[in-house]
Amino acid sequence: MADSNTRVIVVGGGLAGLAAAARIAEEKVPVDLFSVVPVKRSHSVCAQGGINACTEPVRQEGFSEWDHFDETLYGGDFLNHQPPVYEMAYWAPKVIDLMDRMGVPFNRTAEGRLDRRYFGGSLFRRTHFSGASTGQQLLYALDEQVRRREAEGLITNYEFWEFLAPVLDAQGDCRGIVAQDVRSMEIRAFEAGAVVMATGGCGTIFGKSTMSVICNGAAAARCYTAGAWLGNPEMIQVHPTAIPGEDKCRLMSESARGEGGRVWVPAMRTAGGYRKPHPDAGRDPRRIPDNERWYFLEEKYPEYKNLVSRDVATREIFDMCREGYGVGGGNMVYLDITHLPDATKNKLHAILEIYEKFTGDDPRQVPMKIFPAVHYSMGGLYTVYESGEPVKFRSGVIDKLRDRMPPVLAEKLEKTRRNEQPKGLLPGSPFNMMTNIAGLYAFGEVNYQYHGATRLGANALLSCIFDGLFCGPSVVNYLKLESDRVDPDIFDRAVEAEKQKQTELLERSGGENPYELHEEIGRWMTERCTVVRDGAGMAAPHARFEEWKQRCKRVSLYDSAMWTNQNLSYTRALGDMIRYAEAIVAAAIERRESRGSHYRTDYPQREDAKFHSTSVARYDSTRDQPVIVWEPVPSPMVQPRARTYGKSQTQAAAKT
Amino acid sequence: MIAPHPDHPPKTFRIRVRRQDGPQAKSYWQQFDVTYRPNMNVISALQWIAAHPRTADGKQTSPVVWDCNCLEEVCGACTMLINGRARQACSALIDELMEHGSTITLEPMTKFPVVRDLFPDRSRLFNDLKKVQGWVPIDGMLDLGPGPNEPPDTQEMRYAMSRCMSCGCCLEACPQYTLTNHFLGAAPIGQARLFNAHPTGAQLKEERLVTLTGPGGVSDCGNAQNCVKACPKDVPLTEAIADIGRQATVHSIKNFFSGG
Ligand code: SF4
Ligand code: SF4
Ligand code: FES
Numbered sequence: 001m002a003d004s005n006t007r008v009i010v011v012g013g014g015l016a017g018l019a020a021a022a023r024i025a026e027e028k029v030p031v032d033l034f035s036v037v038p039v040k041r042s043h044s045v046c047a048q049g050g051i052n053a054c055t056e057p058v059r060q061e062g063f064s065e066w067d068h069f070d071e072t073l074y075g076g077d078f079l080n081h082q083p084p085v086y087e088m089a090y091w092a093p094k095v096i097d098l099m100d101r102m103g104v105p106f107n108r109t110a111e112g113r114l115d116r117r118y119f120g121g122s123l124f125r126r127t128h129f130s131g132a133s134t135g136q137q138l139l140y141a142l143d144e145q146v147r148r149r150e151a152e153g154l155i156t157n158y159e160f161w162e163f164l165a166p167v168l169d170a171q172g173d174c175r176g177i178v179a180q181d182v183r184s185m186e187i188r189a190f191e192a193g194a195v196v197m198a199t200g201g202c203g204t205i206f207g208k209s210t211m212s213v214i215c216n217g218a219a220a221a222r223c224y225t226a227g228a229w230l231g232n233p234e235m236i237q238v239h240p241t242a243i244p245g246e247d248k249c250r251l252m253s254e255s256a257r258g259e260g261g262r263v264w265v266p267a268m269r270t271a272g273g274y275r276k277p278h279p280d281a282g283r284d285p286r287r288i289p290d291n292e293r294w295y296f297l298e299e300k301y302p303e304y305k306n307l308v309s310r311d312v313a314t315r316e317i318f319d320m321c322r323e324g325y326g327v328g329g330g331n332m333v334y335l336d337i338t339h340l341p342d343a344t345k346n347k348l349h350a351i352l353e354i355y356e357k358f359t360g361d362d363p364r365q366v367p368m369k370i371f372p373a374v375h376y377s378m379g380g381l382y383t384v385y386e387s388g389e390p391v392k393f394r395s396g397v398i399d400k401l402r403d404r405m406p407p408v409l410a411e412k413l414e415k416t417r418r419n420e421q422p423k424g425l426l427p428g429s430p431f432n433m434m435t436n437i438a439g440l441y442a443f444g445e446v447n448y449q450y451h452g453a454t455r456l457g458a459n460a461l462l463s464c465i466f467d468g469l470f471c472g473p474s475v476v477n478y479l480k481l482e483s484d485r486v487d488p489d490i491f492d493r494a495v496e497a498e499k500q501k502q503t504e505l506l507e508r509s510g511g512e513n514p515y516e517l518h519e520e521i522g523r524w525m526t527e528r529c530t531v532v533r534d535g536a537g538m539a540a541p542h543a544r545f546e547e548w549k550q551r552c553k554r555v556s557l558y559d560s561a562m563w564t565n566q567n568l569s570y571t572r573a574l575g576d577m578i579r580y581a582e583a584i585v586a587a588a589i590e591r592r593e594s595r596g597s598h599y600r601t602d603y604p605q606r607e608d609a610k611f612h613s614t615s616v617a618r619y620d621s622t623r624d625q626p627v628i629v630w631e632p633v634p635s636p637m638v639q640p641r642a643r644t645y646g647k648s649q650t651q652a653a654a655k656t
Numbered sequence: 657m658i659a660p661h662p663d664h665p666p667k668t669f670r671i672r673v674r675r676q677d678g679p680q681a682k683s684y685w686q687q688f689d690v691t692y693r694p695n696m697n698v699i700s701a702l703q704w705i706a707a708h709p710r711t712a713d714g715k716q717t718s719p720v721v722w723d724c725n726c727l728e729e730v731c732g733a734c735t736m737l738i739n740g741r742a743r744q745a746c747s748a749l750i751d752e753l754m755e756h757g758s759t760i761t762l763e764p765m766t767k768f769p770v771v772r773d774l775f776p777d778r779s780r781l782f783n784d785l786k787k788v789q790g791w792v793p794i795d796g797m798l799d800l801g802p803g804p805n806e807p808p809d810t811q812e813m814r815y816a817m818s819r820c821m822s823c824g825c826c827l828e829a830c831p832q833y834t835l836t837n838h839f840l841g842a843a844p845i846g847q848a849r850l851f852n853a854h855p856t857g858a859q860l861k862e863e864r865l866v867t868l869t870g871p872g873g874v875s876d877c878g879n880a881q882n883c884v885k886a887c888p889k890d891v892p893l894t895e896a897i898a899d900i901g902r903q904a905t906v907h908s909i910k911n912f913f914s915g916g
Contacts, residue, residue, distance in 0.1 A: 022797055026796050037725050038733075038782060038822075040731075040821075041733045041822075042731075043725070043726065045730045045821070046726050046728060094799040098797065100802055101802070103851070103857055105806075106811070111805070112807045112808065131815055137818060144790055144791035145791060145794070147782075147790070148789075148791045148793070150786070151786050151789075159779075212725045212731070213725055213727065214725055246694075246695045246700045247697060247699050247703060248727045350730075357729060358749075472797075515703065515707035558709045558719055559718040561677065561718060564678075567718070567719050
């Protein structure tokens with residue numbers, strides 16, 4: 001492996017991983033791309049709505065990059081670090097241009113220009129889209145470019161390989177990974193100069209979510225237990241509109257509301273002018289007259305209407321159902337697009353088709369029944385970056401590496417910093433989106449940056465591609481840092497450790513069923529740690545998690561074959577998911593305030609004095625538990641302000 | 657529409673699975689009685705089997721292996737033969753399948769090698785996308801300004817082609833596509849049409865047509881039109897095959913007169 005220091009490993013083949021691989025390969029640096037599924041089947045295909053950017057026509061309609069930046073902070077309840085968000089917002093139009101050149105079939109205007117739609121959290125038409133399967137279309141375009149590089153030999157694709165652990169040297173720097181072929185079950189180490197984690201979210205910790213089955217957070221958890229920190233793990237987005245299902249909750253995109261879809265519940269007006277649940281809330285919605293429908297979002301938020309931020313819409317829907325307004329008295333409200341013109345419905349074809357296939361009802365004719373579901377992890381691996389002004393981080397990784405920078409690179413970066421004084425990120429800095437472990441990066445959803453306490457719709461696709469494109473060169477520059485010769489033994493030892501773990505797993509007995517244990521954990525997490533949280537509900541987590549860890553040790557595998565043993569992979573991941581879940585709960589307990597998606601009934605206010613800070617979760621390996629420490633979030637450009645989405649006070653008062 | 661829930665839903669229903677322990681192993685059948693819950697799909701039945709791997713006659717066995725990811729019919733992973741027809745297990749609803757009898761049969765796709773049980777190896781499909789150069793040859797990942805303008809009707813055509821999720825249903829249904837031959841099949845031909853229709857993508861049009869007029873190319877299609885009926889994403893495959901056929905003819909005539 002003579003050239004290993006000049007190779008990069010990318011783990012994960014969704015938008016972030018593919019953008020990173022393509023961008024790094026562009027610098028003629030060979031990339032080894034690992035993905036547990038063929039990259040074309042990554043979870044990014046599930047993203048429906050679109051991608052935000054202040055392109056030229058949006059600007060002429062009065063929007064600006066600054067507005068995009070500000071909306072993202074406001075949406076994130078100011079928990080986001082500002083320089084990365086700033087850079088992303090100002091870069092967004094370039095992302096659109098590039099994807100457009102790659103041939104993404106973005107919807108077009110009559111003249112053949114890029115069309116745009118409204119989306120949550122904005123009063124501007126700034127969301128670019130490709131039907132209602134934008135994520136799929138963006139992913140395919142990047143997949144095609146990566147396939148092209150693969151054909152040229154610059155990218156090597158390890159599909160059906162699962163990431164098991166990072167390999168760290170004596171200094172604690174990342175020098176490669178251990179992975180397993182999930183078909184042949186071969187376990188191997190791979191050496192590299194740098195490793196990019198682009199492994200997405202952790203939704204299946206909650207059992208059913210809108211995420212794909214591979215989005216279990218296990219890869220991030222394996223980095224965390226190896227010493228990488230997590231940032232804001234408690235920040236989990238619950239999407240307001242999903243179709244509840246037996247095996248998963250299927251997303252019903254915000255674009256349905258962006259295109260004019262309306263949310264309502266059956267309700268009656270009483271003589272005093274108040275509302276009360278309709279006595280016959282289960283009847284055919286088509287026959288419910290308009291004056292017996294309560295368009296509660298429109299009434300409570302006259303400015304943003306159905307397009308309030310996701311956490312706000314989610315809580316309103318959740319509260320409606322708790323107060324008995326749900327369809328048939330149950331946990332569902334109507335999302336109605338039946339009134340829209342056919343042309344608009346056609347733009348939503350892909351998602352309407354999903355609804356029809358999975359429920360049997362035609363949403364063009366009958367209002368859809370929806371309920372909130374876990375959807376996105378704003379939190380994830382903790383990362384640092386460089387900007388015009390130095391930023392104070394708890395992680396010492398930047399100081400540790402500063403001396404190893406070759407003078408030419410150091411001078412070049414210093415010159416850029418001096419001359420351009422970037423408000424966003426310092427381009428090419430090897431520290432952009434590096435975890436607290438040298439040489440280990442986190443891009444895309446697994447990176448905790450950009451979205452703060454709630455992500456705005458149509459910013460996820462952007463942040464994933466942006467990370468890959470903007471920070472790819474940062475990874476390439478890291479390869480230029482001086483490093484010691486790597487001791488080849490560390491790879492053998494890492495492989496041995498994983499093989500031992502596997503043998504131990506195969507020998508477990510005790511009759512616990514991993515699938516039932518997962519279901520139980522998911523149910524507990526969903527009930528106590530999603531839309532509303534309180535200290536009492538999450539109390540005594542240590543005993544609870546200890547019990548789960550013990551039970552996980554007593555799992556009996558039904559399959560001992562050393563060929564495509566999914567039973568084994570699943571059970572191994574379950575142990576890692578428990579560690580990640582524990583970090584979520586620990587941070588959710590210690591954040592005694594409400595902010596964005598994190599809503600505590602016992603602490604309903606945002607507490608900037610104490611908690612305008614990132615919760616940093618570190619793994620204490622001796623106690624097998626998380627330790628939460630706090631790192632203040634600086635506000636170099638925008639001061640935090642109250643986040644109300646213009647909630648109408650009169651309406652709020654009238655209800656009570 | 658799905659049939660309304662039967663007044664007396666069954667307590668269990670039966671799944672018959674053609675199993676195979678590895679690529680070289682012989683296949684065998686096993687049956688499972690799965691506990692019924694409303695709104696199940698084939699995936700949730702397989703998940704139930706994974707959690708309770710006991711055959712209908714009470715024997716402990718290994719969980720059935722299958723491939724899936726999105727569970728909403730956009731990733732293409734979970735394709736298998738369900739009651740003999742290639743389709744996605746995630747969008748195959750149990751209530752709907754039970755209208756046609758109380759036993760549901762699951763088999764792996766037959767046009768691809770089996771990895772294990774219901775998990776096929778579809779790498780040939782992805783390799784064939786390389787053969788037809790299914791990409792737009794852009795200058796690189798730097799910011800070089802916007803892409804070409806595109807009239808809405810071209811966008812609509814390309815969007816329809818671009819919804820192909822490489823599931824392989826069209827290949828499974830095609831009488832010309834076999835486990836051992838080299839016919840490209842409908843999906844890669846569709847992708848060739850997608851990229852030939854893009855102004856920058858068209859720069860590789862002639863090279864694509866060389867592949868498509870060669871062995872395993874478009875002339876191997878017997879025009880049985882099974883593919884278009886099998887496609888869950890309504891990709892207009894027969895249109896694509898006809899269009900590529902026309903482009904191939906033009907290409908051959910040009911070559912003939914230029915002595916190529
Ligand atoms: S038209 Fe028939 S022969 Fe041709 S690709 Fe389709 S199914 Fe195969
Ligand atoms: S064309 Fe249709 S059937 Fe064929 S692989 Fe693509 S989506 Fe599947
Ligand atoms: S799991 Fe993705 S199509 Fe069925």
